[in-house]
Amino acid sequence: MSVTGAPRPRRPWKRLGRPRLSPSWEARAAFLPYLWLGLFFLAPFLLVAKLSLSDVVLAIPPYAPKLDWSAGLGGVVAFVRALDFEAYARMGQDGLYLAAYLSSLKFAAVATLILLLTGYPLAYGMARCRPSVRQALLMAVILPFWTSFLIRVYAWIAILKPAGLLNMALAQVGLPAVDILNTDTAVYIGLVYAYLPFMVLPLYAVLERQDDSLLEASADLGCTPFQTFWRVTFPLSLPGVAAGALLCFIPMVGEFVIPDLLGGSGTLMLGKTIWTEFFSNRDWPAASAVAIVLLATLVIPIVLFQRQQTKMMEQR
Amino acid sequence: MRRGPSAFNIAAITLGMGFLYLPILLLVIYSFNASRLVTVWGGFSTRWYASLFQNEQLLAAAWVTLRVAFVSATLATVLGALAALGLVRAGRFRGRTLFSSMTYAPLVMPEVILGLSLLLLFVSVGLPRGFWTVTIAHTTLTLCYATVVVQARLVSFDEALEEAARDLGAPPWKAFVLVTLPNIAPAVAAAWMLAFTLSLDDLVIASFTSGPGATTLPIRIYSAVRLGVSPEINAISTLLIGLVATGVIAVYLLNMRRRTPGA
Numbered sequence: 001m002s003v004t005g006a007p008r009p010r011r012p013w014k015r016l017g018r019p020r021l022s023p024s025w026e027a028r029a030a031f032l033p034y035l036w037l038g039l040f041f042l043a044p045f046l047l048v049a050k051l052s053l054s055d056v057v058l059a060i061p062p063y064a065p066k067l068d069w070s071a072g073l074g075g076v077v078a079f080v081r082a083l084d085f086e087a088y089a090r091m092g093q094d095g096l097y098l099a100a101y102l103s104s105l106k107f108a109a110v111a112t113l114i115l116l117l118t119g120y121p122l123a124y125g126m127a128r129c130r131p132s133v134r135q136a137l138l139m140a141v142i143l144p145f146w147t148s149f150l151i152r153v154y155a156w157i158a159i160l161k162p163a164g165l166l167n168m169a170l171a172q173v174g175l176p177a178v179d180i181l182n183t184d185t186a187v188y189i190g191l192v193y194a195y196l197p198f199m200v201l202p203l204y205a206v207l208e209r210q211d212d213s214l215l216e217a218s219a220d221l222g223c224t225p226f227q228t229f230w231r232v233t234f235p236l237s238l239p240g241v242a243a244g245a246l247l248c249f250i251p252m253v254g255e256f257v258i259p260d261l262l263g264g265s266g267t268l269m270l271g272k273t274i275w276t277e278f279f280s281n282r283d284w285p286a287a288s289a290v291a292i293v294l295l296a297t298l299v300i301p302i303v304l305f306q307r308q309q310t311k312m313m314e315q316r
Numbered sequence: 317m318r319r320g321p322s323a324f325n326i327a328a329i330t331l332g333m334g335f336l337y338l339p340i341l342l343l344v345i346y347s348f349n350a351s352r353l354v355t356v357w358g359g360f361s362t363r364w365y366a367s368l369f370q371n372e373q374l375l376a377a378a379w380v381t382l383r384v385a386f387v388s389a390t391l392a393t394v395l396g397a398l399a400a401l402g403l404v405r406a407g408r409f410r411g412r413t414l415f416s417s418m419t420y421a422p423l424v425m426p427e428v429i430l431g432l433s434l435l436l437l438f439v440s441v442g443l444p445r446g447f448w449t450v451t452i453a454h455t456t457l458t459l460c461y462a463t464v465v466v467q468a469r470l471v472s473f474d475e476a477l478e479e480a481a482r483d484l485g486a487p488p489w490k491a492f493v494l495v496t497l498p499n500i501a502p503a504v505a506a507a508w509m510l511a512f513t514l515s516l517d518d519l520v521i522a523s524f525t526s527g528p529g530a531t532t533l534p535i536r537i538y539s540a541v542r543l544g545v546s547p548e549i550n551a552i553s554t555l556l557i558g559l560v561a562t563g564v565i566a567v568y569l570l571n572m573r574r575r576t577p578g579a
Contacts, residue, residue, distance in 0.1 A: 025488050027409045030402020033395040033459060034411070037418040040456040044433030047440055122332035125325035137329065139568055144336050146510070146564050148517040150534050150541075151553040155339035158346065158545050165342055196336060247424060254426020256520055261541060271520075274428045278524075288436070291429050298426070306420040309464075313471055 045295075052087050052288035087289035097290065100268035105297075107184075107259075107269060108252040111191040112245050118192065119199035119244065124233075126200075127207035138204065145197040153190055153261050160186050160262070182264035190258040195251075199244040206240030207233070239308065246305040250298055270294050340557065347550035364551040374536055374552065381516055381533040384447065388454035389511035395455070396462025396507055397500075403463070404470040422460040430457060431524030438525065445527030453525040454518060458511035465510060469503030470496075502570075509567055513560050 091097040126137045144152065159165045160181040167177040180186050210233065218228040256271035263269070270290060277287035321329070347365075351358025368374060399419055402409075422430060434453045435445075443449060473496065481491035497504075519534040526532060533552075540549055 024406055026401045026404075027406035029398045030406055030409075030415065033399035033402070033419075033463070034415050036395055036456070036459065037415070040434060040437070040452060041418055041422065041430075044437040047436040048429075048433045051436055118332070118335075121324075121328035125321055125328040125332075128321040128325045129329075130320075137333075139565075140333060141336070143561060143564060144340065146513050147340070147557045147560050148534070148553070150517065150519050150537060151343070151556060152340065154537070154541050154545075154549065154553065155343040157541070158550075159339060159342065161545070193335065193339070196332070200332075250424040251426055254428050256426075256428050257538075271426055271428045274432060278432060284436075287432060291432050294426065295429055298424075302421055302424060303417075305424055306417055309420055310416060313467065 048288045048291055051285055052292045053085065054087075054285050087285040088293075090286065091289055091293065096268070097273065100270050100273045101293065101297075103268040104253050104270040104294075107187060107191065108249050108255075111188055111195070111252055112249045114188065114192050115195055115199040115248050116241065116245065119196060119203055120241075122196075123200045123203035123207055123240075126204055127210070134208065141197050141200050141204075145201075149194060150257060152194060153257055156186070156190055156193065156262060157181065160189070181262065182267075184263065184267060186262040187259050187267055187269075190262040191252055191255065194258060195248045198247045202243035202247060203237065203240045206237045210236055239312070243305070243308055243312070246301055246308070250301050250305065253298060254294055343550055344554045344557065347547060347554040349547055349550075352547060364547040365555075368548060368551050368555075371548070374533070377531050377533045377536040380447065380530055384451050384454060384522075384530075384532060385512045385515035388451045388458060388515045389508050391451075391455045392459040392462045392511040393504060393508040396459045396511075397466045397504055399459070399463040400466035400470050404467055405475070419460050419463045422457055423464065427457075427518070427520035428524075431521040434521070435524040445525060446530040449525045449527070450522050450530055450532065453521050454511075454515040457518070457521060458514050461510050461514060462507035465507040466500060466503050469500045473499050506567060509563060513563075516556070516560070 122141075126134055126141075129137060157164075162177070162179055162181065164181070166180070170177055180189070214232050214236070215228055218232045219225075223231065254271040254274075255269060256275050259267045259269040259272050260275070263272075270293075274287050274290050274294070277283045277290060346357075348360050348362065349356075349358055350361035350363065399415075403412075403416055403419070406412075431453065434449075434456065438445060438449050477499075478491045478495045481495045482488060486494065517534060518532075519538050522532045523535055523538075526535065533556075537549060537552065540546060
């Protein structure tokens with residue numbers, strides 16, 4: 001390379017076709033994050049999978065079996081033979097795990113539905129506003145997303161608790177008090193509240209880009225506003241609906257903070273189960289097995305989400 | 317023609333915004349409550365803020381959190397920008413699908429899984445849990461957000477500008493630094509901010525990966541919240557919300573100003 005950075009002779013025509021067959025510097029730049037994710041994202045999963053097949057020898061690591069590399073192939077064989085499905089078998093036998101599994105899916109599915117029903121009108125209304133107002137509203141939806149999740153959930157405790165702000169307000173207007181904190185209702189409120197921005201943003205992104213002349217055309221052809229919405233606007237917004245639903249559903253299945261703080265002792269969710277197995281029962285293999293089951297359940301939605309994101313990225 | 321908002325639209329917006337902001341507003345209001353009972357108004361007072369600054373445990377946790385957030389956000393932004401470059405510019409390379417999956421998955425993956433798996437990694441390689449394990453964990457999580465933010469900007473950036481610089485004789489790195497980087501700088505700044513606040517906020521991953529001496533603020537807040545509502549938590553929450561909101565709005569206005577003169 002020249003020292004002064006003076007123009008080197010170039011062959012511009014080389015750039016015209018599809019150049020750069022050798023790995024570009026950008027591909028080389030990606031090596032570093034690639035390595036990082038391989039080391040701290042991919043490798044740990046293999047460990048979880050391995051641990052889920054281990055025995056609880058004592059309440060402290062290392063767990064049996066331990067892979068003995070010095071024994072060569074024999075060590076690997078011994079290792080594989082010692083793996084067992086005990087943690088999974090326990091999961092199958094204990095009805096509590098199954099109940100937590102089903103109840104997680106139910107919480108996430110119902111909350112996603114409620115989120116769609118509440119998020120859609122909001123996103124739709126935002127997209128109808130003047131551009132300057134839209135910008136401000138968009139900011140207003142994004143802002144809670146930046147502020148602490150934990151704090152936003154905490155804010156609801158003061159509202160929902162028996163002597164809380166909600167019951168004070170109800171007493172003011174002469175209505176009977178309600179006992180919501182530590183019930184499933186509180187968990188739903190928390191889920192919808194915390195994930196609303198995640199639902200509104202993708203919906204807004206597709207609704208805002210919609211061409212208004214389509215609505216005119218539909219009206220000219222004799223559709224009522226309702227028919228126009230149902231036959232034009234809504235079908236065209238389906239990618240946003242899918243993105244929002246996946247973006248909310250997937251993390252909600254494994255949610256921990258909300259069921260722990262707002263739910264009661266009877267609120268079963270897998271995120272809570274993993275936490276309890278790990279921190280209270282100190283049963284690491286069981287926690288790992290639950291994590292693997294949770295992950296296996298979410299693989300398909302995650303792949304769908306990733307596909308969709310890639311497609312949206314490439315469309316721009 | 318864009319029709320204006322109808323009464324129904326306005327009602328939806330009002331209700332939605334009310335739902336999003338009322339709980340936060342109440343939390344902020346009651347942080348100035350003189351009474352220890354969170355829900356009974358006992359007059360205006362800043363005593364809980366004062367007692368906050370005498371709570372050494374809390375201050376220590378805040379300091380740890382800020383350090384973790386700063387280091388992990390910086391690492392994540394650099395790695396995320398590189399990852400975005402690779403995804404947008406490098407075309408096809410071996411392992412691209414795996415790479416792009418790994419950058420998207422942590423966005424939606426339940427945090428308990430990420431936390432648990434990282435902890436097992438740290439235990440198995442014998443890394444003592446503390447400042448660095450939390451920082452590594454947060455970098456892994458936030459690097460994916462940083463990637464998405466920078467990627468969105470890079471996609472809309474016209475690569476021909478950088479090509480032009482190269483054709484005029486700039487070596488690739490120089491063309492990148494002088495042409496592309498200034499163009500994606502707002503996205504890089506936004507990525508850093510996002511990574512910083514996500515790290516500031518995280519409870520679950522930090523609980524798994526932190527050890528004695530590296531207790532972060534959310535862990536402290538969480539253990540206090542479990543014991544019940546207290547005005548001190550309202551006060552620290554208000555400070556955190558104020559800090560983050562100021563930062564976000566500042567970045568937003570900065571971006572607006574930059575955009576308007578040209579437009």
